[in-house]
Amino acid sequence: MSYCVHCGVELAPSERDCPLCGTAVQDPRCDWQPPETPPYPDIMDVREARIDRRYARQLVAILLTANAVISLLLDVFSDGRLSWSPYVIGGALLVCCWFVLPLLFTFRRPYMFVWIDFAALGLFLLLVALMTGGLGWYLSLFIPLLLLTVLILSLVMLALRRLEWPWLSRVALACLLVGLYLPGVESIIRSFGGLDLRFEWSFYAAVPIAVVALALLLVERNKPLKNEIRKKLFI
Amino acid sequence: MSARPLRRRGVPEWLKVDNAGKIYPAARSQEWMAVYRLSVTLDEPVDEALLSQALKNTVKRLPYFTYRLRRGLFWHYLEAQDEIPRVQQDAVNPCLPFSPGRDGHFMFRVRVHDRRIAVEIYHVLADGTGTMTLLLTLVAEYLRLKYALRIPAAAPYILDLREKPRPGEWEDSFPVYARRAARPRGEEAAYPLRGTPAERGYLQVTTAIIDTGRLSGAAKKYGATINTYLAALILRALADMAAQDPRRRLRTRPVKLSMPVSLRKYYPSVTLRNFSSYVNVPVYPTYGSYSLEDIIRIVTHCMGYEMTEQLMNARFSSNVLAEQSKAIRPVPLALKRLILRLMYVLTGERYFTTVLSNMGRVDLPEGMREHVKRMDFIIGPGRSNPLSIGCVSVSGQTFLTFSKTIRESELERRVLTALIREGVPVTVESNRRAKT
Numbered sequence: 245m246s247y248c249v250h251c252g253v254e255l256a257p258s259e260r261d262c263p264l265c266g267t268a269v270q271d272p273r274c275d276w277q278p279p280e281t282p283p284y285p286d287i288m289d290v291r292e293a294r295i296d297r298r299y300a301r302q303l304v305a306i307l308l309t310a311n312a313v314i315s316l317l318l319d320v321f322s323d324g325r326l327s328w329s330p331y332v333i334g335g336a337l338l339v340c341c342w343f344v345l346p347l348l349f350t351f352r353r354p355y356m357f358v359w360i361d362f363a364a365l366g367l368f369l370l371l372v373a374l375m376t377g378g379l380g381w382y383l384s385l386f387i388p389l390l391l392l393t394v395l396i397l398s399l400v401m402l403a404l405r406r407l408e409w410p411w412l413s414r415v416a417l418a419c420l421l422v423g424l425y426l427p428g429v430e431s432i433i434r435s436f437g438g439l440d441l442r443f444e445w446s447f448y449a450a451v452p453i454a455v456v457a458l459a460l461l462l463v464e465r466n467k468p469l470k471n472e473i474r475k476k477l478f479i
Numbered sequence: 480m481s482a483r484p485l486r487r488r489g490v491p492e493w494l495k496v497d498n499a500g501k502i503y504p505a506a507r508s509q510e511w512m513a514v515y516r517l518s519v520t521l522d523e524p525v526d527e528a529l530l531s532q533a534l535k536n537t538v539k540r541l542p543y544f545t546y547r548l549r550r551g552l553f554w555h556y557l558e559a560q561d562e563i564p565r566v567q568q569d570a571v572n573p574c575l576p577f578s579p580g581r582d583g584h585f586m587f588r589v590r591v592h593d594r595r596i597a598v599e600i601y602h603v604l605a606d607g608t609g610t611m612t613l614l615l616t617l618v619a620e621y622l623r624l625k626y627a628l629r630i631p632a633a634a635p636y637i638l639d640l641r642e643k644p645r646p647g648e649w650e651d652s653f654p655v656y657a658r659r660a661a662r663p664r665g666e667e668a669a670y671p672l673r674g675t676p677a678e679r680g681y682l683q684v685t686t687a688i689i690d691t692g693r694l695s696g697a698a699k700k701y702g703a704t705i706n707t708y709l710a711a712l713i714l715r716a717l718a719d720m721a722a723q724d725p726r727r728r729l730r731t732r733p734v735k736l737s738m739p740v741s742l743r744k745y746y747p748s749v750t751l752r753n754f755s756s757y758v759n760v761p762v763y764p765t766y767g768s769y770s771l772e773d774i775i776r777i778v779t780h781c782m783g784y785e786m787t788e789q790l791m792n793a794r795f796s797s798n799v800l801a802e803q804s805k806a807i808r809p810v811p812l813a814l815k816r817l818i819l820r821l822m823y824v825l826t827g828e829r830y831f832t833t834v835l836s837n838m839g840r841v842d843l844p845e846g847m848r849e850h851v852k853r854m855d856f857i858i859g860p861g862r863s864n865p866l867s868i869g870c871v872s873v874s875g876q877t878f879l880t881f882s883k884t885i886r887e888s889e890l891e892r893r894v895l896t897a898l899i900r901e902g903v904p905v906t907v908e909s910n911r912r913a914k915t
Contacts, residue, residue, distance in 0.1 A: 251892060252899040256688070256908035263685045263909035264892040281593045284684075284910040289570040291509075291578065291680050471675065 246271055258282045304344050311336050330371060338368045354401060362394045385436040389429065396425040412464035419457035423450040490542045490644055493549075494557040498653035498799050499753035500603040504548060504555045505819030506827065510679075511862050512576035515869070517607070517614050517838075518590075518597035520853035525591045526625060531566050533621035534589055537613070538563055540640045543649045543751055544613055547584035548603060553812055555603075560584065566591055571910050572681045574859030574882070577601055589617070594852070596621070599859075602753070607838055607856070608741050609751035612636045615843075622850055633844040635743075645749065652748040654799050661797035662790065666759065666830040669735035670721045672866055674885030682860055685888065687879040687895050688906040691840070691872045697901045703775045706837045707782070709870065709879065709894075710736055710760060711774040716893035717832055718764040718774075733761035737831035738782070742795070745788045756795050758785040759831050771897075828864045833890070838871040853878065860884045 246255045246269045248262035255261075257279045261268040269276060312333045319329035341364035346357050366387070373382040400418045407414050430446035463470055496504070503513045538545050545564070546557035564585045569592035582588050586601040587610075598614045605613070615636040622628050632639035677683050691705070698708035717734035724730045741755045748754055760781045762774060769777075784790070801807060807815070838856055855878050856869030866883040881891040895905050 251896050253687075253895055254904060254906040256906055258908060259911075263907050263911060264888045264895060283908050284571045285569055285592050286912065287568060287570045288681070289572050289575045289581075291575060 246276075256283065300344070300347060304340060308336055308340060330375060334368045334371045338364050354405075355398060358397055358401065359394065362390055366390055381436070385432065388432045392425065392428050392432065396421055396428075410464050412460045412470070416457040416460040416464070419453050419460065423453040423457070426450045426453075489646070490559060491649070492559050494543075494546065494649060495651060496548070496555045496557060496603060497651040497752045497754075498795070498802055499606075499755070501554070501802065502819055502823055502827070503601070503603040505816040506823035506862060507576070508862075510576075511860065513602035514574040514576065514599055514859035515602065515607070515610070515836075516573050516597055516599040516855075516857040516859070517610050517871075518595050518855045518857075519614060519618050519851055520595045520855075521618075521622075522594065522850050522852050524594050525596055525621075527566055527591055529624045530589070530591060530596060530617075530621055533617055533624055534566060535563050536620050536640055537617045540638055540642065540644060541613055541616065541648070541751065542644055544587055544600075544604065545585060546604070548586060548601075550812060553808065553810070553815070555812070557604075564588060568592065569595065569597060571912060573597070573684065573857055573910070574599055574682050575680060587613070597855075605751055606741070606753045606755045607739070607836060608635065608743060608755070609753075611838060611841070612638060612751055615841075615847075616640070618851070619844075619847055622847060626850075628846045630846045631844055633842075636841070637844065637847075647749040648751045650748065650750045651752060652742070652746065652750045652754045653795055654803070656742075656746045656748070656792065657796040657799035658792055659796070659800070660793055661800050662793035664794075664797055664826065666826075667761070668732060668829045669759070669761070669832045670717070670724075670729055670732040670764075671829075672717075672720075672832055672864065672885075672890065674865060674883075674887040674889075676865075677884050677886050682857075682910075683883050683886075684857055684910040685881045685883075685891050686855060686908045687881075687891070687898075688908065689877045689879060689898065689903060691875050691877045693903045694877050694898075697898070697903045701772060701775050703779065705872070705877065706738075706835075706839070706870075707775060707778045709837070710738060710778045710835055711771055712894050712897050713833070713835055713868065713890070714760065714762045714774050714778065715769060715771055716890055716897065718762045718769060719893065720889060721832075722764040722768070731765045733763045735759045735761045735831040737834045739834070739836045740786060740791065742791060745791060756791050758782055823862065828861050831864070833864060834858060834861075834867045836867070836869050838869075840872040843873065848874070855880055857882050866890060 246259075247253065248255060248265065248267050248269070250265045250267045251262055253262065253264060255263075255269060259269070260276050260278075315329040315332040316326075319326055342361050345360065369382060369386055373379050373386075400421050403417045403421065404414050407417070409417070426446040426449045427443050430443055431441055434441060463473070507513070542559065545560055545562065547560050549556055549558045562583060562585075564583060564587070567581075567588055567590045569590040573590075577586060577588070586604045588599050590597045590599065596614070596618060598610055598617070600610050600613075612635070616638045619630040619637050620640060623630055630637065632642075694705055694708070698705050701708065701711075703711070714734060714736050717736070721730055721732070721734050737757050737759050739755050739757045742748070743750075743754060746754075758781065760778050762769060762777060810818075836856065836858055838854075841854060843851055852874060853876065854871045854873040856871040857880050858867035858869045859882065861867060865885040866881060869880045869882070871878055881888075895907065898905050
């Protein structure tokens, strides 16, 4: 039988420290041992997503197939050749990859889905490039932009999810990565347009982002301010 | 499975959601659902197979609890189903929202952990009295199966499983007893408790175990009942916390304790559905400091004034009249949900600081008394109010449970240390996970 020296309440055998004030129980005669059967099991319930995945898979498959078949038939019957239906089918597959694919799987693989999303975009624009008869813009503008975006996005996700820093510091690092991304975009566009390598608009966009990152780092260091913000924004 | 077997037993295929329950499906979100839990702790570990059998027998007598919630064009409704819920293992974080994957389409779940049998239920289905009936009837049946005991049906909570379900048990009693005179629902906003949010999906539970005799003795010193005494202790702790709050705008608001009141004591209703109202007791810390005697007087007189049949009736009649309004009924459910959700956010939990729901002393019949060692009443998280308090007394002990979604333990610390200063010993237990 242990009592909290601060609150005066008796602690149940399952309590290592006082649930009211957090004061640790220190009995010099015997160390605290967890009871054989604690009042609550160690299992934690997790909230389930409210999506019927099997139904969603069937629905998406039916919608996509119907869309593809109707588009193909209309296209072929109207002028005897494929003209616009590949865009419709490709667009539908692209939307499916972006919005529906993550909902259909129970596992969480955000990096995989990001790469799949950008690969799907790359394939769709390749289709557009091939059908419009020009691969120039695709290879020299789109592919470098795509690779840069995927790289930066993956780094942002890594920073936000994997780094064991305080979350505001992680957001600040993500902001800095976005700040680096913009000059990269401008340089690719200027190189595609045959212009000399200078930073114009990207500088004005990157500076405020860097200021935000700095402000977040300052808030992270100021614990009272951070707690106040958390309390105010508590939903 | 079709609902025919239920219909054969004289159970309706579908029911309207009762007047008080209508707000809960509208106000629910993916994160929040009005769930609460009652549990019984026995003297021996629970046999899960026997409990499953007992549950099967019990829901035949109480089929209302197996109804599922469906959406109509204008209102939600309850639909009969024949399935029996399976018994689930308990978890460290009680009162999570219901989900079809885990709970089927049931709106209650029976959970087991060592010697404890718990029922968690969505408030749309029943209030505390109905759920206590389900739980104690289930436990009586379990004990009958295990020990071949003959536990007699005992009002108000233990039903005879050999009887057929009675239509009055699924009656929506609100419109039956409502009158035309309504009372305005508007109230002054209460001081809101705030704190650092705890881990998502993890309701923090702290239970104070108190000797009922000592608690009753302490209350009698002030000429109060246990309920009034506990309410006064909570209000005084809240008033002290509000008076020290640096936020001046909030400091001027009254602290209010919402106390649910079963309406069955006013009307001859035997319903197992929601049939309760509430009284919000205010204390104004901005007008000065209060002694415990002052607050006990406030609680006693406020409850005495509010808990008259006339005022209670006028309070729930306003909800019934709104539900029956010709202007409201044809509004599509999607729009009604938006309006009801807005109403819940603007008025629902804004009118009280916290809830004290006291099931009172539960008298158990001979045969059951020897096996039931403890009961707990946990109120699930509020949509915006982060702390609620449930209380139940059994076997000479009172179990006062604080359930919250914030880390700070200031309110319970103030209340329980006040009890200690009053000479009432308190043992505390929580669902915090052991640090490694």
